[in-house]
Amino acid sequence: MNCTKCKTKAVIGLPRHNAAFCKGCFNVFVHDQVVRAIKSEKMFGKEERILVAVSGGKDSLALWDILLKLGYRADALYVDLGIGGYSEQSHAKVTKFAEAAAASHGATLHLHTLEQEAGAGIKELAQLIHRPTCSTCGTIKRYQFNRVAVEQDYDVMATGHNLDDEAARLLGNVLHWQEEYLDKQGPSLPASVEGFAKKVKPLFRLSERELAAYAVLNRIDYIVEECPMAKGAKMLQYKDVLNRLETESPGTKQTFYWGFLEKQSKKQPTATTMTEKDRAVLHPCSSCSQPTTAEVCSYCKMMARAKTHATS
């Protein structure tokens, strides 16, 4: 198999693009897809400060790497969830990347440690408050990334969600007819109210396989094992189904997700509607001032319950 562009030996075939690339041309392809995503969704400019949510996985580290190589001002935040050896390993990968690659671009790595704040790791915390681990984790990460982005004046928060993540999430929402979640499935969410950072997903044009290949080819040392708490998660089943369809019919995932985005964009001016909706229901949490629909936000309620359990 030869590179579609330069005709040298290819290292990866991309059936959905009817193409194959050598390492150099593949890197150009990946960077080009990210640039197209940033520009088409008006995510951010070269002067804006970006906070990348990193986990030690391939997507978030690849995103940080790509943004820095493209000349963007990107720092990162890692949230240590206290999942024993898994967190130690992922923390080490993030630190290694920050010291080896990001530091040379003048980028900073921020760190938040859950155990220092809550006195317990994610598993113990979820047990204490009787909530599923993954939803507890989601609440903590969303809260902390937004808090750091707002407190440290970042213009935008970027996450490593890829085409597979978005297509699987869309499939889950459609299967359960959760139409109320569809509005927020776009790759760019505005800072709709005071206290909310703008959130973007610059990797939405790239598949999970393409990002894993980018990480391997560029020697990005990432954590291959997924979080032990996520085993058996529905999202993994949706991804598996979509990948089997993709292998038989290349382009299935992008047709599904990009087609959805196209229909959404024709349907209504989403950003305005979303901003209006958010402004109508959100107000500052009486405890921490982050936007919430309740008197006290779910994060503060969760921490209060954890502290009550810890002292009782």
Added chain:
Amino acid sequence: MQSCRHRPYHPLVQIQLSHPARTVEVKGPKKVKELLRELNLPVEAHLVIKGDDLVTEDEMLYDGDHIEIRPVISGGSPHFPFHLSRFTS
């Protein structure tokens, strides 16, 4: 004269898999695409790595090659046929 017990060792293709971590062997030569199909591993969900390089689906693997088949979806391949955890074709 060499006895049967000391006949020369003929290595197979050594394959390192994840989720769970294990090694399987297959008889070469074998195309990557064919190997993935036999292991019931969708191309779209896996990378094949030899040394520091990626291997495309049309490449041939030979006895003595060491490769890693790495799932791109971290967390595992729910439909991996565990009854084939070690097979030789």
